[in-house]
Amino acid sequence: MRISELSKQSGLSVPTIKFYLREGLLQPGVRTGRNQAEYAEEHLARLRFIQVLTGPGRLGISDVREVLAAIDSRGWPLHGLCTVINVTVTSMPTVVGEDExxxxxxxxxxxxxxxxDTDAAERQTLAQVLVMLRGLGWSDGVEVFDAYASAARELGASEAGELPAEPPDVEARMRLTARLVLLDVALTALRRMALTHHVGSRHRSESQVP
Structure with a gap:
């Protein structure tokens, strides 16, 4: 397909696609003329994956490049790929006091x-969250994470059981990575809905008390 068709099917503008080409996020198409090239389904799949990372995943271009590099490297084990995803998705600016x-x-x-791992990005994220909570006047200790850790333990075990031993090719690795990113977004949405439900239920119960 030509770049105009690639744009139509992906929902991305031609300038955006050209930007991804210049940044090396998308491989060049097969040249058919001086200013023309043909693109394949692999290009469309990669563009859709980039949309997941930059959209729901809220990653910047440099982070997207790092994730794509890990996916393109067939030598990376699944554990290494998960580590790259976690670093890019959970990274936050340094917070004063997090070391303490x-x-x-x-x-x-x-x-x-x-x-x-002792240098896992998630450890730093928890420290940053704790510092910011205390900065807002909360006196929380690490026990504030207990309920989340309990739910995460069960969810993590379930997800790990569904993962393949090792994705066989780049396209499969992209699908797996997109799934992990999207389900992480879904988890946040479900938690927010559950909170709204329970707070609303409590409010209705209290309003019915004579």
């Missing part, structure tokens, strides 16, 4: 018994 609570977080993760 990092030990609390590390001890908490150790108590959970989870085999997580």
């Amino acid at each position: 609570v990092r030990r609390e977080v590390d001890e908490y993760v150790d108590r959970l018994g989870w085999q997580v």
Whole structure:
């Protein structure tokens, strides 16, 4: 297909596609003329994947490039790919004071018994969250994460059981990565709906008390 058709099927503008080509996120098409090229279904699949990362995944171009590099590298094991995803999706700007609570977080993760690298980005994220909560006047300790850790343990075990031992090709790795990113977004949406439901239920119960 030509770039105009690629644009139509992906829903992305031609300038956006050309930008991804210049940035190296999308492989060039097969040249058919001086200013013309043909693109295949592989290009369309990659554009749709990039849309997931930049849309629901809210990743910047540099992060997208890093994820794509990990996917394109057939030598990366699934664990390594998950690590790259976690680093890019959970990364936050440095927060003043996070180093002081990092030990609390590390001890908490150790108590959970989870085999997580000591330099995992998620550990830093938990420390940052704790610092910001305290900065807002909350006196929370790491126990604030207990309910989330309990739900995450069950969810993580379920997801891990559904993952293939090793995605066979680049397209399969893109599908898997997109699934992980999208389900992470879905988890946040479900949590928000559950909170709205329970808060609303409590309010209705209290309003019925004479």
